[in-house]
Amino acid sequence: MQIEAMSCGKPVISTxxxxxxxxxxxxxxxxxxxxxxxxxxxxxxxxxxxxEDEKLNQKFQQGSKERYETMFTRQSMVDRCVRLYRQLLMS
Known part of the structure; x- marks a missing residue:
């Protein structure tokens, strides 16, 4: 559920x-x-x-959305896999 919340720009509290x-x-x-x-x-x-801290809430909203977009979208995952495969092939 963390990733779904992050895709909506919601702050996450996790253990x-x-x-x-x-x-x-x-x-x-x-x-x-x-x-x-x-x-x-x-x-x-x-x-x-x-x-209670609106500024902190907004910071986490923005950070959550940005982290989702850079780490967990389909395209970002595909891009990371392709980079990994290329690195492995060049090794």
Missing amino acids: DIPGSGVSWVNKDEVSGLIVDVEDADQLALAIEEIC
């Missing part, structure tokens, strides 16, 4: 689940906030912070 890639999708302080998995207080504070 840092080790080995899951979740915290890689949502870049902390760029597209939203990352909180510890078992820290409900930290999650509540992150929600409050984004809801």
Whole structure:
């Protein structure tokens, strides 16, 4: 759901689940906030912070949309795969 939210330019709050890639999708302080998995207080504070700080909310909205467009659109993924294949072929 992170990627879908980012495609709409929504700030993301995610938990840092080790080995899951979740915290890689949502870049902390760029597209939203990352909180510890078992820290409900930290999650509540992150929600409050984004809801109450309009400037921060707008920063994360912009960062979220930009990260989606550069990392997760079909075209950006195809471009990265093509670059990777070319690098492998040239090795």
